[in-house]
């Protein structure tokens with residue numbers, strides 16, 4: 001049986017922070033990484049990576065070991081697909097609200 005109930009103080013705190021910042025949690029289709037996503041407009045997507053999700057994303061790990069290292073904290077290509085799908089399904093609202 002799978003339980004989605006928060007199991008630690010830390011998880012509760014994370015959820016509170018995500019809610020406050022209007023971030024929607026999106027999981028990468030390809031790895032275990034979960035990031036906070038906020039879409040201010042059609043073309044502006046804010047993605048908040050945690051140290052944990054950076055480690056879990058295989059694409060980012062690859063970039064780390066690539067010559068020149070990692071340049072951007074935008075998203076891996078799979079995660080971009082996950083976000084597009086979440087937006088298409090209405091899970092992520094587009095538009096700034098209350099100044100956010």
Ligand SMILES: [Zn+2]
Nearest residue numbers: 028031057076
């Ligand atoms: Zn990924």
